[in-house]
Amino acid sequence: MRAHVLGRSPMDIAGTNETLGRAVRNAGRPGLVSCAISAVDIALWDLKARLLELPLTRLIGAVHETVPVYGSGGFTTYHDTHLATQLTGWVHGQGIERVKIKIGEAWGRAVERDLARVRHARDAIGPHAELYVDANGAYNRKQAVRMGHALAESGVGWFEEPVSSDDLDGLRVVRDLVVCDVAAGEYGYMLPAFARLAPVVDCLQADATRCGGLTVWLRAAALAEAMGLEISAHCAPHAHAHVAACVPNLRHIEWFHDHARLESTLFTGALDPTGGSVRPGADGAPGHGMSFHHETATPYRVL
Numbered sequence: 001m002r003a004h005v006l007g008r009s010p011m012d013i014a015g016t017n018e019t020l021g022r023a024v025r026n027a028g029r030p031g032l033v034s035c036a037i038s039a040v041d042i043a044l045w046d047l048k049a050r051l052l053e054l055p056l057t058r059l060i061g062a063v064h065e066t067v068p069v070y071g072s073g074g075f076t077t078y079h080d081t082h083l084a085t086q087l088t089g090w091v092h093g094q095g096i097e098r099v100k101i102k103i104g105e106a107w108g109r110a111v112e113r114d115l116a117r118v119r120h121a122r123d124a125i126g127p128h129a130e131l132y133v134d135a136n137g138a139y140n141r142k143q144a145v146r147m148g149h150a151l152a153e154s155g156v157g158w159f160e161e162p163v164s165s166d167d168l169d170g171l172r173v174v175r176d177l178v179v180c181d182v183a184a185g186e187y188g189y190m191l192p193a194f195a196r197l198a199p200v201v202d203c204l205q206a207d208a209t210r211c212g213g214l215t216v217w218l219r220a221a222a223l224a225e226a227m228g229l230e231i232s233a234h235c236a237p238h239a240h241a242h243v244a245a246c247v248p249n250l251r252h253i254e255w256f257h258d259h260a261r262l263e264s265t266l267f268t269g270a271l272d273p274t275g276g277s278v279r280p281g282a283d284g285a286p287g288h289g290m291s292f293h294h295e296t297a298t299p300y301r302v303l
Contacts, residue, residue: 005040010051013044017215030189034210041213042239046287055281056242056288060218064245066277069237070132073257074101074121076110083117084124086257091125096276098130098252100158103147104138111143115150122154132158133180139163141170148178156180160205165197172200185220186210186234194220198227203251207234214243221247238263241271241280242288253278263290266297 004023008016020037027033049059071090074083083101090096101121103114122131133156139147144162151159159180163170165187175182185205188194190212198204204224208217217233217240224231230251233240237260240253255273264270269290271278283289 001036001040010044010047013041013048014215016044017041017212021212034189034212038209038211038213038216041215042208045214045243049287053286055285056214057245057281060214060243060246062245062281063248064250065282066279067241067244067250068098068252068277069096069255069273070098070100070130070252071096071257071273072100072132072134072235072254074099074117076102076105076117080117080120083121087121087124090255091129094274094276096255096273097128098132098276099125100132100134100160100254102136103133104135108135108138108140108143111147114147118151118154118156127155130158131156132160134160135162137161137164137166141167141173144170144174145177148174148180152179158183158203160184161186168196168200171197175200175202183232188220191216191219191223194223198224198229201229203232204229205232205234207236208239208243209236210234217243218247221249225249235259237273237278238267238270238288238290241278245280266293266300267291268293 001020004019005016024033045056049056052059073086087099090099105113118133133151139162141163148159157180159178160183162174162182165184171182171184181202183203183205184201185194185197186207188206188211194204206217206220208214211217211220221231230249232251233244233253235254235256237253237255244250244253267290269285
């Protein structure tokens with residue numbers, strides 16, 4: 001991969017992305033190889049913006065000044081007190097009125113606990129905040145439909161990967177039979193994956209750290225727009241904030257607990273989600289607006 005990047009102009013990001021994609025075709029593009037291409041692509045966008053002394057929002061072209069976020073965590077390993085503390089911290093502490101928890105514990109074999117945790121989450125955040133769930137593809141089709149009906153009783157509005165995102169027919173069945181919006185796309189490693197998913201979901205997700213970087217994320221957003229869908233950025237909130245502001249059909253970005261915590265610890269320039277949105281590029285800092293904090297990171301260095 002190195003040989004295909006060195007010597008190329010940082011202004012020609014699309015060309016570099018295409019060259020890398022062709023170079024790894026026989027090695028197997030989806031998976032870790034695509035993640036590597038994504039990392040290079042994201043770095044090149046940041047480099048280009050810094051060379052031009054522009055925030056990424058200015059380089060790409062902003063559509064929105066603010067980008068909605070939702071608090072994401074609620075792991076199945078959390079006990080009830082921990083779950084409530086995290087969710088109320090977002091909703092009542094920071095004014096983020098959209099939160100998501102994990103369900104699908106034990107690959108769909110703990111349904112009663114899943115539903116109990118959803119009810120507990122609703123009690124914690126109150127009746128007005130939006131509640132989302134992510135099953136990570138744990139259920140089979142009929143399970144997912146039954147869960148969707150039960151989730152509606154707790155006012156859940158977002159049902160992420162109710163079945164595996166590889167089960168396109170299953171996603172269509174669940175989407176058509178439940179009230180919650182069905183979302184998927186985090187495992188899209190190439191643009192054709194989003195073309196397959198768009199017809200069977202209510203909202204398309206894409207992850208720039210997996211799909212081929214900001215270059216392909218923007219194409220996935222355009223594909224979703226052509227299908228009449230919104231797009232939501234999966235995880236890595238600071239990698240997505242600027243590009244998310246540059247598409248008209250954005251729903252929100254995932255303020256993922258572990259990633260946001262690391263980003264704000266190891267970098268300066270982290271965005272503040274208080275109020276339920278962030279303003280990428282507002283301070284005029286070039287690129288993605290973040291710088292590595294060497295002093296903070298030193299204790300974690302592995303020699």
